[in-house]
Amino acid sequence: VIVVFTGGTGGAKLVQGLHQVVAPEELTVIVNTGDDIEWWGLHVSPDIDTILYALSGLLSTERGWGVEGDSFRCLERMKQLGQPSWFSLGDLDLATHLTRTAMLRAGKSLSRATTELATKLGIRARVLPMSDDRVSTMLDTAKGTLTFQEYFVRERHQVEVRRVRFEGAHRARPAPGVIESIVAAEAIIFAPSNPVTSIGPILAVLGIRDALKQTKAPIAAVSPIVGGAAVSGPAGALMKMMGWPSTIAGVAKAYEDFLDGLVADHADEAEASVLRSEDLRVRCTNTIMNSPAARRDLARFVVEACAVKRGAGVGL
Amino acid sequence: VIVVFTGGTGGAKLVQGLHQVVAPEELTVIVNTGDDIEWWGLHVSPDIDTILYALSGLLSTERGWGVEGDSFRCLERMKQLGQPSWFSLGDLDLATHLTRTAMLRAGKSLSRATTELATKLGIRARVLPMSDDRVSTMLDTAKGTLTFQEYFVRERHQVEVRRVRFEGAHRARPAPGVIESIVAAEAIIFAPSNPVTSIGPILAVLGIRDALKQTKAPIAAVSPIVGGAAVSGPAGALMKMMGWPSTIAGVAKAYEDFLDGLVADHADEAEASVLRSEDLRVRCTNTIMNSPAARRDLARFVVEACAVKRGAGVGL
Numbered sequence: 001v002i003v004v005f006t007g008g009t010g011g012a013k014l015v016q017g018l019h020q021v022v023a024p025e026e027l028t029v030i031v032n033t034g035d036d037i038e039w040w041g042l043h044v045s046p047d048i049d050t051i052l053y054a055l056s057g058l059l060s061t062e063r064g065w066g067v068e069g070d071s072f073r074c075l076e077r078m079k080q081l082g083q084p085s086w087f088s089l090g091d092l093d094l095a096t097h098l099t100r101t102a103m104l105r106a107g108k109s110l111s112r113a114t115t116e117l118a119t120k121l122g123i124r125a126r127v128l129p130m131s132d133d134r135v136s137t138m139l140d141t142a143k144g145t146l147t148f149q150e151y152f153v154r155e156r157h158q159v160e161v162r163r164v165r166f167e168g169a170h171r172a173r174p175a176p177g178v179i180e181s182i183v184a185a186e187a188i189i190f191a192p193s194n195p196v197t198s199i200g201p202i203l204a205v206l207g208i209r210d211a212l213k214q215t216k217a218p219i220a221a222v223s224p225i226v227g228g229a230a231v232s233g234p235a236g237a238l239m240k241m242m243g244w245p246s247t248i249a250g251v252a253k254a255y256e257d258f259l260d261g262l263v264a265d266h267a268d269e270a271e272a273s274v275l276r277s278e279d280l281r282v283r284c285t286n287t288i289m290n291s292p293a294a295r296r297d298l299a300r301f302v303v304e305a306c307a308v309k310r311g312a313g314v315g316l
Numbered sequence: 317v318i319v320v321f322t323g324g325t326g327g328a329k330l331v332q333g334l335h336q337v338v339a340p341e342e343l344t345v346i347v348n349t350g351d352d353i354e355w356w357g358l359h360v361s362p363d364i365d366t367i368l369y370a371l372s373g374l375l376s377t378e379r380g381w382g383v384e385g386d387s388f389r390c391l392e393r394m395k396q397l398g399q400p401s402w403f404s405l406g407d408l409d410l411a412t413h414l415t416r417t418a419m420l421r422a423g424k425s426l427s428r429a430t431t432e433l434a435t436k437l438g439i440r441a442r443v444l445p446m447s448d449d450r451v452s453t454m455l456d457t458a459k460g461t462l463t464f465q466e467y468f469v470r471e472r473h474q475v476e477v478r479r480v481r482f483e484g485a486h487r488a489r490p491a492p493g494v495i496e497s498i499v500a501a502e503a504i505i506f507a508p509s510n511p512v513t514s515i516g517p518i519l520a521v522l523g524i525r526d527a528l529k530q531t532k533a534p535i536a537a538v539s540p541i542v543g544g545a546a547v548s549g550p551a552g553a554l555m556k557m558m559g560w561p562s563t564i565a566g567v568a569k570a571y572e573d574f575l576d577g578l579v580a581d582h583a584d585e586a587e588a589s590v591l592r593s594e595d596l597r598v599r600c601t602n603t604i605m606n607s608p609a610a611r612r613d614l615a616r617f618v619v620e621a622c623a624v625k626r627g628a629g630v631g632l
Contacts, residue, residue, distance in 0.1 A: 041357075041418045073387060077411030081436045083418070091407040095393030102357045102399070120397045 001025075002303065003185040003217070007032040007047050007198020009064035010224055010231060011191030012054040013289040017299030018189070019055055020292070024124035028181045029055075032193070033110065033129045034137035034166055034201030035148045039087050040078065042097040043104055046149070047198070048114055048129055049096055056121035067092040086154045111175040128181065130202040133172035137201050138165045148197055157234040161241050164196055169204035174211075182211040187306035190221035192231065192287065195254035196238035212258040218306045220261040222287060222298070223251045227267035231288065248282070249275050263287065263302050281305075317341075318619065319501040319533070323348040323363050323514020325380035326540055326547060327507030328370040329605040333615030334505070335371055336608070340440035344497045345371075348509070349426065349445045350453035350482055350517030351464045355403050356394065358413040359420050362465070363514070364430055364445055365412055372437035383408040402470045427491040444497070446518040449488035453517050454481045464513055473550040477557050480512055485520035490527075498527040503622035506537035508547065508603065511570035512554035528574040534622045536577040538603060538614070539567045543583035547604065564598070565591050579603065579618050597621075 002022055004015055006029060015029055032047045046065065053059035053067060060068045070090030079085040089097060096117065103113035109132040118127050137148040140163040143155065151157060182188065193199055203209050212219060228247050230236045236246035244250035248264045248271050259280060264272050265287040272282040283305060289295040318338055320331055322345060331345055348363045362381065369375035369383060376384045386406030395401040405413060412433065419429035425448040434443050453464040456479040459471065467473055498504065509515055519525050528535060544563050546552045552562035560566035564580045564587050575596060580588050581603040588598040599621060605611040 040414045041421055042414075071387070071389060071407070073407040074390070074410045074414070077408045078414065081411055081415045081433065083411070083415055091387070091389040091410075092393045094390045094407075094410065095397055095399070098356045098358075098390070098394065099397045099399055105357055117397065 001028055001181065001185055002306075003028045003030060003181045003188045004191055005030050005188070005193075005199055005202055006051065006191035007035070007193035008233070009050060010233075010289075011047075011193035011198065012050045012059065012064070013295050014189070014191040014222060014299060014302075015051055016054045016059075016292070017289065017295030017297075018303070019125065020296040021300045021303055024055075027125040028177075028185075029125060029127050030178055030181065030202060031127060031129055032198050032201050033131065034135050034169075034197070035152075036134070036136070037087065037147065037149045039089065039097075040083065042089075042094075042101045044087075044089070044097050045100065045110070045114075045129065048127065049093070051127055052096070052114075052118055052121055052123065055118070055123045055125055055127070058121070066090050087149055109175070111177070126177070126181075128177050129175050130178065130208070131172040131205045132175045133168060135169045135172045135201055135205065136167040137197055138167050139163070139197075140165070152197075152234070157237070161234075161238060164200065164238065164241070166201045166204040169201065170206070172205045174205050174208055178205075179207060179211045182208070182215050182217070185215060185217035187303065188212070188215065188217050188219040189302055189306065190219070190255060192222040192224035194224060194230070194233055194235040194238065195244075195251055196235065196242055199254070209257070218260045219255075219258050220263060220302055220306050221251060221255050221259055222263045222302060223248045223265065223268070225251055225268075226265040226287060247271055252280060252282075261305060263298075263305065317344055317497065317501055318622075319344045319346060319497045319504045320507055321346050321504070321509075321515055321518055322367065322507035323351070323509035324549070325366060326549075326605075327509035327514065328366045328375065328380070329611050330505070330507040330538060330615060330618075331367055332370045332375075332608070333605065333611030333613075334619070335441065336612040337616045337619055340371075343441040344493075344501075345441060345443050346494055346497065346518060347443060347445055348514050348517050349447060350451050350485075350513070351468075352450070352452075353403065353463065353465045355405065355413075356399065358405075358410075358417045360403075360405070360413050361416065361426070361430075361445065364443065365409070367443055368412070368430075368434055368437055368439065371434070371439045371441055371443070374437070382406050403465055425491070427493070442493070442497075444493050445491050446494065446524070447488040447521045448491050449484060451485045451488045451517055451521065452483040453513055454483050455479070455513075456481070468513075468550070473553075477550075477554060480516065480554065480557070482517045482520040485517065486522070488521045490521050490524055494521075495523060495527045498524070498531050498533070501531060501533035503619065504528070504531065504533050504535040505618055505622065506535070506571060508538040508540035510540060510546070510549055510551040510554065511567055512551065512558055515570070525573070534576045535571075535574050536579060536618055536622050537567060537571055537575055538579045538618060539564045539581065539584070541567055541584075542581040542603060563587055568596055577621060579614075579621065
């Protein structure tokens with residue numbers, strides 16, 4: 001089984017690629033829930049939904065989030081009724097949040113609700129939230145403390161961030177199956193998600209980082225940084241705030257205590273040759289996933305690179 | 317101020333008519349909440365919503381409930397996700413339920429939430445739920461005990477009813493303004509709603525029936541029974557179950573302890589002449605409200621009939 005760690009839209013593209021090259025039963029996706037938000041009284045798990053939609057073929061290609069061909073009629077009415085409207089939920093998308101919220105209120109765990117939603121959507125890959133306990137990514141910024149969605153969506157990540165905290169992480173337990181998946185994996189892949197706010201919350205959950213250090217599976221990351229800048233979103237700025245360079249070296253730094261191999265873009269060949277070492281194999285390919293074929297090719301590249309034993313250094 | 321007691325779709329038509337002939341500030345609508353339902357985790361108040369939509373011009377003319385031109389995309393997805401789908405909430409309609417539910421969860425009363433929604437919709441008439449306390453109309457039927465919506469919508473009122481109960485009514489207090497409106501009214505009108513399940517729950521709330529007996533305002537009802545049968549819905553069958561004839565005499569019976577006048581349809585002239593007495597004036601007109609003009613004419617007829625003091629017997 002190949003285990004993928006992922007957060008937002010960039011990660012979902014690699015998961016779509018992996019879904020093309022690996023049998024669905026051989027794919028486990030561990031998803032960030034630090035971005036979860038209570039919105040209009042509903043429990044919204046944006047990163048889980050992006051993965052569910054990606055794996056069921058529902059994901060909007062244009063937006064990278066939400067359901068393809070969705071409408072926003074309810075949202076327009078909510079605006080007229082004076083309700084907050086900066087976070088967009090589509091009419092079709094709403095059904096997912098209503099269903100999840102009903103399941104959680106009925107006492108089901110988030111992982112159970114996720115499995116049931118995945119089954120209803122015909123998904124055969126395994127989708128696991130990082131934890132059934134609530135972890136909230138909070139950003140101390142020039143505009144005060146914001147939740148991740150306030151920072152990312154409402155403020156369009158245009159405010160200076162001084163600190164990122166994962167509230168609740170110190171007492172959050174990994175969801176059932178997470179540690180077992182890490183231990184039993186054939187390979188572990190970090191999708192090109194933001195290392196600070198997409199992968200950071202997952203690594204902050206009790207025991208996950210230790211499991212990654214101890215697993216026998218080779219661990220590779222796909223860099224979300226290409227040519228010294230994030231492909232999309234605020235990864236570069238947040239990595240700098242963490243004291244890491246906003247380069248592929250910074251990505252390696254974020255995962256240094258368990259990473260075996262890094263897949264970078266051809267644009268970073270020079271950086272790659274500096275970074276390459278006995279402990280870290282680095283290989284370059286096209287990492288811009290602007291088509292289904294590009295996603296598949298990158299996924300195949302990463303899987304093939306991982307097809308060696310740990311200690312043998314990942315074939316990168 | 318004219319005070320209207322109303323339940324479902326028939327009552328909403330008369331309220332639309334009254335809205336054409338009375339200044340909005342002079343209109344108070346007291347609405348049944350015994351049909352309220354928790355649906356997809358949302359608090360839905362079907363009768364209040366019908367009145368809010370009727371007064372804001374949003375009501376679907378074709379359906380008589382919900383928003384004109386609404387779509388049902390979320391509902392279709394809910395069905396695909398295995399959620400119950402026999403109760404239809406439109407995409408625009410959903411915004412009302414999400415907003416109300418958020419207000420209630422924030423600790424607001426149903427009457428406060430109703431006022432805020434009405435204000436947002438530009439409504440200047442006063443809309444009052446019968447009570448801020450939960451009252452549930454329950455029907456003991458051949459298929460077991462059903463909520464009103466299970467009986468009316470899911471079973472399409474095609475099951476035999478043995479008994480109707482208003483759970484919680486014996487400890488429910490009238491919402492703020494209800495008793496005061498009854499006491500201070502110039503006239504009180506019972507819309508042509510089902511006397512058993514639409515008006516019955518309101519009359520079961522503590523103190524409302526007594527206030528109706530004691531008010532100085534003339535009280536008139538518009539018969540929901542025309543030509544010996546309900547214009548729509550199960551009023552006839554339910555009235556029989558209560559031991560009342562399913563005629564205009566049955567309507568008079570339902571309200572006998574406070575009714576001054578009854579407005580019946582021309583189709584019931586013969587019944588009317590039998591029913592007419594010193595205590596109950598009965599007058600006939602066209603009560604089928606199949607156009608805005610018909611609604612306005614009936615409303616004007618009822619208002620003019622009420623323009624006398626109580627004891628003088630309503631000018632019917």
